[in-house]
Amino acid sequence: MGYLEEIKKEWIHKVAKKQISDVEDEYKQYLLGEYCEDPDEFFSSVYRTFLDEDKRRSFLVNNDFSKQFKCEHVDKILEKQRRFRFFTPSIFWHHKDRTKEELIWITQITLDFDLMKDGSNREFNPQDLAYILDREFGYLPNVVWSSRTNGNYQASYLIKPMTGTARSIYYYESVVKRMAILIGADVAATSAVNLYSIPKSGFWKFSEEIHSIEDFDWVLEEEDIEKSLEKKRSEKVVSFTEKQIMKHESIQALLNAEFVQWRNNAAFTIALLYYALGKSKKEAYDFLNGPWFDLVNDGRFPSRRGKFRRKEVKTTVESAYSGRYHGPSREWIYLITGIEFPYNLYKSSYIKKEDGYQSANEIQLKILKWLESNSGKWVKRKAICASLNIPEKSFRRNLDELHGRKLDYESKTGANGGYFIRDLRSNKDFGVEVDTSVSLDGIIDYSNIKRA
Template sequence: MKKEIIKFQYGNKFIYQEVEELENGNKKVISRTIKGKITNKYDNVKPIYCLFPKEELNLREFFELIVGDRFEQKDFVIEVYNGYEQIKHCSSLEELMRYSKWADHFVPNTFYKWQSRSIENLRCIQWMLFDFELRKSNGQAFTPVEIWEIFRSEIGFMPTFIKESKTPGSYHVALKHTSINGKLESTYLFKRIQKKIADIIGTDDGAIGANHNYSIPKNGKRVFYFGDNTIDFNDLKNWWIGLLKESNKSSKTPRRTGGKVTSITEHLIWNHAAVQALQNQEFEGSRNEAGFTLALLHYALGIDQKETAEYLLEKWFPLVSQEGQKYHLSALKASIRSAYSKKYRGPSKEKIEALTGIEFNIRVFRGQYKRQLRHNKNENQQAIINYLREHKGKVTMVQTDLIKDICKTQKSPLGKKFSIDSIKRNLRGLKKLGFIDWQTKGSGGNTKDKAVEFVLKDGIQSNDGYIIEEDHNVYVYGEKVN
């Protein structure tokens, strides 16, 4: 029976069909393959700074480049067999070469020794890879040098190698950066940067994450090496933050970045998709971080520690995956104790988003008791504070009369009268610092001729219950960046 390949365009993809002609003259589709996304964005790309790769790497040279000195640091490289049902963690180059005969995929970043490619088990991250499946508008594939130029011109960072993938005309493009650890905040930042680059270039946004699988270059697939273009990870971070700030600055609609929202109730918090994902074990990353985050959420919302422990230990923990390194009940108990130690006010927005991959634009924190004792910065300020303490922390009078009465009644340790101008200046200073407050009632902010209530915010101030705020800020390692 006669077979033929038919090529046609569907949407923005080229489709290749293998068809077989039957005896009755009809044609039967045997297989169908999608061969990349069509784009006219780079039709006129011209290599300028790099005209050809430095060399092509064989499999051994490729693995040597990927691993570097990580085997000396007792790290493991994971190879994944066909069907993704079996993995092998390799601790030497010889093992990598031997097991690559049966494995089809591998993870370029390195792990601790247990047999799991969970993101929680990553130790060292130094490779950021992209699935480049784009085709020119005429259906032709890009050359490796053209892809190198696309990355250089679009994002300013150059690939170290470009590897042919299993699909002809598609590639894996690798940026090498200075190593970062596998902690939750680091893997989340890595993923956000990688996603931004993928969006700009147009690569497959499904191939995102430091623990993602990539095909092993076998069966004649080539690896084009362009040199040791190692990028400082801080440069990647600052590039991403710069784009974020520029986007916020040019946004036409002002975005609210904080403020109490009474319409967001505790019920809506518990039903938020991100919180639901944590409760239903639908998260990626440290199981202990997830348990700690849920415990902090319970604490912030004023739930009793005993009730929190009953839920997490008896209902949540038994359903948590024990794949890879065992997650011990004792670790969760310690996290609950830590959450209720009063060292924290509530869960981290950044960690909730990192664990679940779901945007969480809410800040929940526990009201706390604060002690605000003003120590003697100078004699003028102390005189004002002492005066208000003598009047039980609160007086209602005209400001000029208050200043004169302080100068009249308070004794200076220097044996001389206080200056009216100095007391006036320090009264304003204490208000700025938040230790004294008064409400301006005079016209145009004038309090000179009207009686005003002056309050000393000194001693123990109570703020009971919980507070819920909108929070659209972006955080990196706990610090607000926008």
């Protein structure tokens, strides 16, 4: 269970109590909206003109998810919709896949309410839900409809289309997940490619307004949610063993190539995982170049992408081990596998000393590594900084921080200015140890991607 889902469960009774009180105290909601039975009006409002261009598709899916039907025009949806149970309001470009990688447009925000199963004791009708949504978000939903399951409703806000880039997907899902928490909807049903029930008969129409996602992104700063997230962040930081990490279902899906999208990103994510766990380049290369290579070339990916090539493995591993990254992105793990990996996995280094461990940055680690074979030599300033690829100011600052603890040095200025550095570490078993830590800190930090 993700942390936002946990927060929703913590909030649901408080949210439900307020909503029940609001509905009991007001009767205006019974004057809202109009009931419509025309499926043409429903689906035409969802898809608008997005299916008019070539290679634009949506999907209908049957009751047990064993069959899906691609629809290239609204007319085809209207013709086939009675034979299927679910639809996706998003638009895709490939005829086989309804994955995030094939996503072209996100057309609406849809909130799913399962009032009979969420333990909230809410007994609302579509007008009640529309009224509550208007109270919470400042806008009436466009439509509310019921599924074939008792007490299950979907409510939607039409939005200006969002392109199906990873950045847009993160942004969209972050907003809608928080909206779901605030209104007591299903957080798990907020994926950009989620399926929703086709209205079992008609639907209630409340508005024709088309919104922008920015109309709702204030929820990203909603103080109570942020406080709950901060509480989760501060609860604990734990160290996981490699075995625990590798057994996580999302990591297993990555390693066993149990996905059909983002193949190259999956390779890079695995390489970063190996890097964060302190494994060698060779181990990462051998894994990606071994059985995993065969799995991703077994035909599960559309042929237009071509085969995953051997040279791509080498490039991927070199990039992952370049030092520019700390570890795999859990956002990409989720995007690739569809399974939340609720931890930040990062590589951090520690300098070993007698009474414990002292954190060190990468520059200090470079200096100490260099010192193992260069102690007691005069070295020109420019030469050592070029050798270690360190800016001169940063080199001097970090040298001062290490002075007296791990090394002693003298310096001289001028055109040939340099350093005489002595290693103060008496024992030869000194070394850099890799500590792999996992921070439990919420779902995704969207603070830098609010405008997609």
